[in-house]
Amino acid sequence: MENRNNLHIKKASPPIVERQKHSPSVIVIGSGFAGLGAARALKNASFEVIVLESRDRIGGRVYTDYSFGFPVDMGASWLHGVCEENPLAPLIGRLGLPLYRTSGDNSVLFDHDLESYALFDTDGHQVPQELVERIGHVFENILEEANKLRQETTEDMSIAQAIASVMERRPDLRQEGLAHKVLQWYLCRMEGWFASDADTISLKHWDKEVLLPGGHGLMVRGYRPVLNTLARGLDIRLRHRVTKIFRGKKGVEITVENGKTFVVDAAVITVPLGVLKANSIKFEPRLPEWKEEAIADIAIGTENKIALHFDKVFWPNVEFLGVVSSTSYGCSYFLNLHKATGHPVLVYMPAGRLAHDIAKMSDKAAASFAFSQLKEILPDASEPIQYLVSHWGTDVNSLGSYSYGAVGKAYDLHEKLRVPVDNLFFAGEATSLKYTGTVHGAFSTGLMAAEECQMHLLERNGESEGFHPMSGGETTSISVPLLISRI
Ligand SMILES: Cc1cc2nc3c(=O)[nH]c(=O)nc-3n(C[C@H](O)[C@H](O)[C@H](O)COP(=O)(O)OP(=O)(O)OC[C@H]3O[C@@H](n4cnc5c(N)ncnc54)[C@H](O)[C@@H]3O)c2cc1C
Numbered sequence: 001m002e003n004r005n006n007l008h009i010k011k012a013s014p015p016i017v018e019r020q021k022h023s024p025s026v027i028v029i030g031s032g033f034a035g036l037g038a039a040r041a042l043k044n045a046s047f048e049v050i051v052l053e054s055r056d057r058i059g060g061r062v063y064t065d066y067s068f069g070f071p072v073d074m075g076a077s078w079l080h081g082v083c084e085e086n087p088l089a090p091l092i093g094r095l096g097l098p099l100y101r102t103s104g105d106n107s108v109l110f111d112h113d114l115e116s117y118a119l120f121d122t123d124g125h126q127v128p129q130e131l132v133e134r135i136g137h138v139f140e141n142i143l144e145e146a147n148k149l150r151q152e153t154t155e156d157m158s159i160a161q162a163i164a165s166v167m168e169r170r171p172d173l174r175q176e177g178l179a180h181k182v183l184q185w186y187l188c189r190m191e192g193w194f195a196s197d198a199d200t201i202s203l204k205h206w207d208k209e210v211l212l213p214g215g216h217g218l219m220v221r222g223y224r225p226v227l228n229t230l231a232r233g234l235d236i237r238l239r240h241r242v243t244k245i246f247r248g249k250k251g252v253e254i255t256v257e258n259g260k261t262f263v264v265d266a267a268v269i270t271v272p273l274g275v276l277k278a279n280s281i282k283f284e285p286r287l288p289e290w291k292e293e294a295i296a297d298i299a300i301g302t303e304n305k306i307a308l309h310f311d312k313v314f315w316p317n318v319e320f321l322g323v324v325s326s327t328s329y330g331c332s333y334f335l336n337l338h339k340a341t342g343h344p345v346l347v348y349m350p351a352g353r354l355a356h357d358i359a360k361m362s363d364k365a366a367a368s369f370a371f372s373q374l375k376e377i378l379p380d381a382s383e384p385i386q387y388l389v390s391h392w393g394t395d396v397n398s399l400g401s402y403s404y405g406a407v408g409k410a411y412d413l414h415e416k417l418r419v420p421v422d423n424l425f426f427a428g429e430a431t432s433l434k435y436t437g438t439v440h441g442a443f444s445t446g447l448m449a450a451e452e453c454q455m456h457l458l459e460r461n462g463e464s465e466g467f468h469p470m471s472g473g474e475t476t477s478i479s480v481p482l483l484i485s486r487i
Contacts, residue, residue, distance in 0.1 A: 023048050024457040027254050027262055029242050030270035032060025033439050034427040036230040037446025038268045038453075043234060045454050050264075051234055052256060054241035054397050058231050061272070061398055061429075062439060064222035065388055068309045070343050071222030074390045075305075076439045078102070079219060081212025082484060087444045088226065089482055095225055098483045099217030100340035102319055116319040119185060120377035127182055127324060135179055139186040142166050142173055150203050156408045159190070159206060160198035181324035181331075188331035188351075194404040195301025195437075197352040198328065205405030210434040217484060218340045223439070245269070245424065246284045252423055265457055266423040268449045270442075273417070273430035274300050274399025287421060294416035297409045298430055300400030302393035303351040304358065306370040307337075308384040310344045315378060321346065323377050329354055332373045348373065351401075355393060363389040402437035403430035418445060423456065425449040 024047055028039040031053040042049045057063070061075040079088060082101055092099070102116065119127040146162040157165075167174050175183045187198055194201050219226075244255040245267060252267045271281065276295045286292070315321060321334040332354075337345040348370035350358050358366050367387035374381050392401040405411055411433075418431035427449035428442055435441025 024266070024461070025049075025251075025264040026266050026268060026453060026457075027052055027252070027264045028268045028270065029254070030054075030060060030272075030428070031058040031231065031236055031238075032270060032272075032428070032442060033062060033227075033230075034270035034429070034431075034442040034446035034449070035060070035268070036227065036234070037443040038270065038425075038427055038450040039234050039236075039446075040230055041447050041450035042268075042454065045450070047454065047457075048264075049235065050262065051236040052240040052242055052254065052262070053236055053238050054257075056238050058236060058238070059224070059227045061392065061401065062223045062227060063390075064224035064227075065307075067388065068307070068343070068345065068386055070341070071224060072307050072337070072343075072345060072347075072388060073219065073222050074307065074388060075392070076223060077218055079217045079440070080435075080438050081214050081440065082217040082482060083212055083214030084482075086212050086214070086440050087447070088440045091226055091229060092219075093482050095229060096483060097225060098220040098485060100220050100485050101215050101217045102340075104215040117322055118316045118318040118320070119182060119322040119324050121178060121181065121324055122376045124377055124379055127178060131179060131182060135175065135182040136186060138173060138175065138179075139183060142170075142183075145170055145173070146203060156202055156204045158199045158407045159201045159203055162203045163187070163198065178324070181326055184326060184328045185322050185324045185331045185333075188328040189333065191328055192303060192333070192349060192351040195303040195351045195355070195401045196299065196404055200299065200301075200352075200406060202405040202407045202409065205409075205411045208405065208411050209436050212435075212440075217482075220341055220485075242271070242281055244282045244284065247422055247424065266425065266453050268425045268427055268446070268453055270426075270428045270446060270449075272300075272398050272400060272428060273298060273403050275397070278396075278399055280396070290416055291419075291421060294413045297406065298403050298413045298417060299406035299409075300403050300430070301352060302355040302359070303349060303401040304355045304390045304392055305388075306348040306350075306358075306366055306390075307388040308346050308348065308367065308370060308374070309386040309388075310346070310382060311385050312382070313338050313344045314381060315346065321374075321377065323373055334370075334374065346374065355401075359391060359393050363387070404437065418448075420449075420452055420456070423453075425453045425456075 026042050026047050026049050028035045028051045031051050035051055039049045039051045063075045064071045065074050079099060082099055117132055119132050142163055145166040149162055149165055191197055241257040242254055243257055246253040250263055251265045254262045319336050319339045323332045325331045334346040334348050337343055366389045392398050414433045414436060418426050427445040429437050431445045432441035
């Protein structure tokens with residue numbers, strides 16, 4: 001409607017549902033695994049659900065690209081914890097999706113088995129496998145020593161500081177020459193897990209994440225089929241960027257970029273931590289101080305992927321190719337997708353400062369940089385025929401890859417981020433205390449938020465006897481064994 005001064009007066013749209021006793025209405029913001037998990041569960045419980053998604057696609061930090069003519073995951077690609085306890089296992093099993101297990105070890109450090117690495121010095125010489133394995137064990141020893149240090153001190157410190165102190169105490173663990181470079185490579189891999197540099201990762205919290213058994217498995221056909229199944233039948237509005245969330249007497253009023261407003265009983269907010277940190281969504285009234293603190297104090301790191309597609313395979317038949325260097329910043333690694341999928345693709349994965357520096361480049365320059373790293377170790381490498389570059393750190397829809405514990409900050413911040421505020425429920429990887437930074441973590445927080453939301457609304461309407469715990473709704477009701485290749 002337009003008034004005489006030519007001002008656009010936006011009228012709130014009517015409530016998305018007529019308020020009936022048995023059909024409370026909920027908006028889920030974000031269509032990543034947390035959002036889809038929550039929306040599915042609420043729909044199964046007969047709630048009226050709309051998902052508002054800012055991008056023109058679903059999935060968030062899970063994105064399977066098909067432009068090479070086959071699936072390549074440019075966000076998450078592993079299922080961490082290849083086991084029945086994984087909340088995604090029933091769905092993946094039911095869809096018959098194959099998993100390629102890269103490691104049977106559950107540790108965060110070794111999502112690939114040591115024998116599946118081929119590391120090279122920058123002069124193109126392959127590091128002897130015996131040295132790779134020996135230094136792998138030295139690195140584990142260093143972390144055990146760092147653990148002792150943590151038990152002795154109340155003050156937190158960074159992993160980098162802890163390693164420096166361990167080296168002071170235990171000079172026998174120090175390495176020289178090539179061995180030192182291999183050690184830096186392990187540190188680089190650890191930094192990749194947290195998507196941040198060792199001088200920012202908290203010693204107190206780095207291993208607080210719960211690791212499900214069964215090791216780490218690559219989704220051979222990509223994560224997309226799982227997303228499609230979760231999204232089936234849901235009312236998902238793409239290109240709906242939420243800008244304002246108002247809590248008032250009528251319920252929750254949610255405004256999107258084009259000015260349209262939705263009025264509902266409750267909202268499940270699953271936007272990434274980076275988006276919350278950027279204050280691009282205005283909350284009225286403001287979120288409580290403890291919630292704002294959690295948003296400010298949980299850290300978010302950046303990891304990107306540069307996928308290089310070649311016309312033929314010219315690299316060794318291993319799962320991981322690595323470049324060792326005298327600093328972890330100078331090290332790098334490539335995931336060999338050929339081993340798992342049969343397609344001639346190497347995926348370069350920079351994290352932390354290196355990822356930030358590469359993000360300043362054009363896609364072409366970033367792909368050339370990745371290729372130059374490969375050329376250092378394999379001088380006869382042929383030029384890629386296609387490439388893909390992700391931008392998780394700079395994309396306004398993510399502003400980071402996944403969260404981690406910053407030095408000196410409390411670990412329960414993740415829980416504080418999750419705790420509801422009145423009729424606002426929070427989900428997403430950063431709200432997961434147990435499985436931070438993972439797909440299954442995001443998914444399970446979505447289910448949890450849906451359950452709490454359902455309970456809250458039914459209690460409010462005096463119908464709580466109608467509450468049935470969802471425990472994953474239809475997604476977890478059928479158990480089919482996972483299809484696992486290797487190990
Ligand atoms: C490069 C990379 C590799 C990874 N590898 C793995 C892996 O191998 N295994 C693993 O388990 N995990 C991995 N992760 C982490 C995993 O991808 C995430 O933890 C998980 O996907 C997060 O899901 P989510 O639902 O919490 O958030 P998201 O998937 O980010 O979903 C949030 C949604 O909100 C939308 N949104 C943002 N702002 C707004 C707004 N204002 N209005 C409406 N919608 C909005 C976004 O577009 C997005 O769709 C990786 C992540 C990255 C980036």
